[in-house]
Amino acid sequence: MSTVQEVSSAPVVAAVPKKAMSLGPVASLVLLALLAITPFFVKNFIIFQMTMVLIYAIAVLALNILTGASGQFSLGQSAFYALGAYTSAILIEHAGMNYALTLPFAGIICFIAGFLFGLPALRLSGIYLALATFALAVAMPQLLKLGVFEHWTGGVQGLVVTKPDAPEIFASMGLKVSQDMWLYFFTLVVAIAIYIVSVNLLKSRSGRAMMSIRDNEIAASAMGVDVALYKTLAFGVSAGITGIAGGLGAIAVQFVAPDGYTIQLAIALFLGMVVGGVGWLPGSLAGALFIVFVPNIAEHVSKGLSGAVFGVILIFIIFLLPNGARQLAYGVQAMFSKMRR
Amino acid sequence: MELFTNQVLAGIATGAIYACMALAVVMIYQAIDHLNFAQGEMAMFSTFVAWQLMQWGTPYWIAFVVVLIFSFIGGVVIERALFKPLAKAPVLTHVAGFIALFAIVNSVAGLTWDFTIKQFPSPFGSAPFLGSQLISTHQAGMIGVTLVLLILLFLFFRFTRVGLAMRAAAVMPESARLVGINTSWMIALGWGMAAAIGSIAGMLIAPVVFLEPNMMGGVLIYGFAAAVVGGLSSPLGAVIGGFLVGIFENLVGTYIPGVGNELKLPIALALIITVLVVKPHGLFGRTIVKRV
Numbered sequence: 320m321s322t323v324q325e326v327s328s329a330p331v332v333a334a335v336p337k338k339a340m341s342l343g344p345v346a347s348l349v350l351l352a353l354l355a356i357t358p359f360f361v362k363n364f365i366i367f368q369m370t371m372v373l374i375y376a377i378a379v380l381a382l383n384i385l386t387g388a389s390g391q392f393s394l395g396q397s398a399f400y401a402l403g404a405y406t407s408a409i410l411i412e413h414a415g416m417n418y419a420l421t422l423p424f425a426g427i428i429c430f431i432a433g434f435l436f437g438l439p440a441l442r443l444s445g446i447y448l449a450l451a452t453f454a455l456a457v458a459m460p461q462l463l464k465l466g467v468f469e470h471w472t473g474g475v476q477g478l479v480v481t482k483p484d485a486p487e488i489f490a491s492m493g494l495k496v497s498q499d500m501w502l503y504f505f506t507l508v509v510a511i512a513i514y515i516v517s518v519n520l521l522k523s524r525s526g527r528a529m530m531s532i533r534d535n536e537i538a539a540s541a542m543g544v545d546v547a548l549y550k551t552l553a554f555g556v557s558a559g560i561t562g563i564a565g566g567l568g569a570i571a572v573q574f575v576a577p578d579g580y581t582i583q584l585a586i587a588l589f590l591g592m593v594v595g596g597v598g599w600l601p602g603s604l605a606g607a608l609f610i611v612f613v614p615n616i617a618e619h620v621s622k623g624l625s626g627a628v629f630g631v632i633l634i635f636i637i638f639l640l641p642n643g644a645r646q647l648a649y650g651v652q653a654m655f656s657k658m659r660r
Numbered sequence: 661m662e663l664f665t666n667q668v669l670a671g672i673a674t675g676a677i678y679a680c681m682a683l684a685v686v687m688i689y690q691a692i693d694h695l696n697f698a699q700g701e702m703a704m705f706s707t708f709v710a711w712q713l714m715q716w717g718t719p720y721w722i723a724f725v726v727v728l729i730f731s732f733i734g735g736v737v738i739e740r741a742l743f744k745p746l747a748k749a750p751v752l753t754h755v756a757g758f759i760a761l762f763a764i765v766n767s768v769a770g771l772t773w774d775f776t777i778k779q780f781p782s783p784f785g786s787a788p789f790l791g792s793q794l795i796s797t798h799q800a801g802m803i804g805v806t807l808v809l810l811i812l813l814f815l816f817f818r819f820t821r822v823g824l825a826m827r828a829a830a831v832m833p834e835s836a837r838l839v840g841i842n843t844s845w846m847i848a849l850g851w852g853m854a855a856a857i858g859s860i861a862g863m864l865i866a867p868v869v870f871l872e873p874n875m876m877g878g879v880l881i882y883g884f885a886a887a888v889v890g891g892l893s894s895p896l897g898a899v900i901g902g903f904l905v906g907i908f909e910n911l912v913g914t915y916i917p918g919v920g921n922e923l924k925l926p927i928a929l930a931l932i933i934t935v936l937v938v939k940p941h942g943l944f945g946r947t948i949v950k951r952v
Contacts, residue, residue, distance in 0.1 A: 386752070439937045445751065446695050447936055450888060454929035457881060461926045586759055593756040626767025633760040634742070641749055 342601040350601075351511070358503050366499040367571070368611055373506045374567045376607035377513055379591040380600055381560035387598030388521055389553035390533030392445065395436075395452030396588045398459040399429045399558040401580035403565025405463065408478045408575040409471050418483045418570050422509065425566035426559045433558020437551035456585040463577035477576025480569055506567055513560055517600060520556070529553050594636055596645025605644035667910045673799040675906020677868065679806045680861035681876075681883025682890065682898035683813070684854050689892045690830050691850020692743070694754050695884065698761035699858055700876030702738075705765050706731040706859030707866045708773050708873075711780055720783050724863065728856050735855025739848045747844075770873040780866035802864045809857065810899050817895075826850060881925070882909075885932045891942025900944065905931065 342350070354373075358366045382396050403425035410421040436455065443451055464475050472478065485501035520526050528549045531539035540546045569575045587610045594609040595602025617628035640646045684703065688696045696702075706727050713723040738761070746757055784801030817823040828836040829846035837843050861883075862876070869875050882905055890901025905928055912927050935942065 392752075439933060442937055442940050446892075447888070447940060449755070450695065450884060451933050451936055453884075454881075454932050458926035458929045590756060590759060593752055597750070597752055623771040624767050626763040626770070628767075630760040630762070630764035630767070633756060633763070637749070637753055637756055637760070638745065641753055 346601075350604075354507060358500055363497060363499045366497075366503050370499070370503045370506050370571050371568075372604070372607045372611050373503070373510045374564050374571060374607075375588070375591060375610050376604045377510050377564035377567070378561050378588050379595060379606045379610075380514065380517060380603040381557045381564065382588055382592045383595070383598060383600055383603055384517060384521070384529075384560070385553050385557035386592060387600075388526060388533060389529040389550060390536075391440070391550060391553060392449040393452040393554075393557070394449050394582070394585050394589055395455035395459075396557075396561050397580050397582065397585035398452075398455045399433055399561040400565035400568065400584060400588075401459050401463060401575075401577075402432055402558075403429050403562025404569035404575045404580065405472060405478075405565075406562065407566030408480050408569045411480055411570075412478055413471065419505070422563050422566045425562040429562025429565070430555045430559030433561075434551055434555035436558070437554030440554060441547055441550055453582065453585075456582045460577040460581055463580070472577075475577060477574060477579070480573045480575065482573050483570065502571055506571070509563065509567060513563065514600065517560070521600075525549065525552065590633065594633075594643050596643030596648075599643070599645035599648075601648070602644040605647075663914065664911075667914045668907055669795055671907030671910035672803065672903055673795050673906070674910065675886075675903035676799060676802040676806050677861075677865050677879060677902075678882040678886040678905050679899040679902025680802070680809075680864055681858070681879055682886035682902045683806065683809060683895055684858040684861055685880075685883050685887040686890075686892060686895050686898040687813075687857055688850060688854035689887070690895075691826065691847050691854065693830070694751065694758075695892075696854070697755070697758040697880075698765060699854065700880030700883070701762050701765040701769070702731070702735070702855055703858035703862035703865075704873060704876045705769050706734070706855070707780065707862035707871060707875075708769055710859070710863055711778060711866075711871055712773070714781065720781060724783075727859050727863065731855040731859035732852040735852040736848045738855075739851035743851075744844065744848075766873055773873070775873055778871040780863070780871045782867040798867055805860065805864060806899060806902075809860065810895060813895050822849070878925070882906075882928060885928050888932050888942055889935050891944040894942070894944040897942055897944025901942070 354369075358369065361369075378396060378400055381399075382393060385391050385393055406425040406428050407418070407421040410416040410424055411418055416424075440448055440451060463472055468474075482498050483502065483505075484498060485496035489496045489501075521530070528539070528544045529552075531542065531544055532546055532549055536546060565580075572579075591603070591606030591610045593606075595604070595606030613632055614625065614629055617625040617632065620628045636643070681700070681703070684699055685695065688694075688699060709730060710723045710727040713726060714720065718726070742757060742761065743754070746753055782798040782801070784797045817827055825836070825841045826846045826849060828839075829841055829843040830850075833843045836846075865879060866875065869879065883902070886902035886905045887898045888901070889904055890897025890899070892898075908931060909928055
């Protein structure tokens, strides 16, 4: 049976009930405890990888707000990630600013960029929007290489960012906190703050407006929702959060270069969202785990065929869990409630 | 003035590549309503198969026909095995499926034929065409093949029962099903045709860009740009869009100072966005009216 018509007329994303967008209190606390305790038991390199997972989780969460909540596609998140990364790197290296203070700047600049990009994007939907954002992602590395900005961006060479030390206060208390450990907890705090803000945003009037646009744009506008405003706002917020993730990424990797932010990053973030479950914010963490670890696993299985292994894993996930980690979580939840009875 | 004509000619020559690819993109868009991100990789794989056949001593045209059939069957098989079960899934899942397909095809081709650049023969030779240094016989042949392909497609969609059924299935699947069209197989047929056209594009492009697993990356982006400029619902638009993008890219590179090779791509992409914003359905596409 063909479903061409259904596909074209159905909303981009299957509707997600509002309550289902976040995690229950018990599950949240367990997850938080896990995230807080693990670094004390693993090596520095793994802590670094966990930091990257958190950073990607923030970026996937941003995409989730755009796609999951307002129903707009984007394959261009890497462009905003790059913009945020460069903003932070330039402020740290050229202006000598404290790394933590650069993040709001990265967020604001990306918010403005995303809001402005959202204006032309208003006229596009579905596949056309995906293409336009795809174009943005492909163009970004080339733009960063431009000779005009070379004095600031370092051109093809990129910029090296100094890794921040843990604050003196820990040393004076007699605690030895490594740079990786400090950065991990710093990222964790930022991630939690962004998560809480996002959950509340989606619960607010604006979040409801975005979701009504996702479910039925015409009905939403008939109900008096300012479709143009909320669509561009979703773009702006999503870009802003991605920018903060990018800034954190620059600090964690200690290096920004145009070729670090290619379309592959955008595709990875997109896959992270699909794997985590579109519209389910906690799924972003699962999606980020997928982004960081599955390519490694694929490489482990077979060096030459790592791409094929990656593709096959992805297809398995699509077939077995079309709703990603959300489906898995619900399955587990249903099992628990059965056992209790 | 001579510079201008020369650049336009060169633009048409590169435009033919984009037009070929855009045609394949539009074909599949017509059939399944999605952009297939793995289209370029499928074409690359077909081209490698053709290369392998020729390495084994098969003459060009026999290899050409064999690859055409192989690609058609391959396209149908991919649709049946991978995308038919996903027919009811949301669009996002489809895009993820395309990405998976992309990764698999690219990786398998890379392992089988490794990543070194290979020469691919041209059936038209590479002498200058009609004494012009800018267009070789191969490029002229490429333009010719693209145009012939376009005419064949036009005739197919306009005058055959299957063509009519395919159009019906794409535009109004519900009604098409009610009058007895097997819409599911029409989609598979669309995949097969798109894969076959893609393989022609691949075999024509390979002598110009050389054969390697990543050869389609740039071409596919331009193919998308061309398809979008021309309108995703019009094969004619796709071909014209391909030539326009090729000419535009060349002229911008020549006349606007500071635009070197590395800025050509962003400019082609800026063109996509501009066209999309001014005419969201492309220059030749039909406007789809949404029913409430």
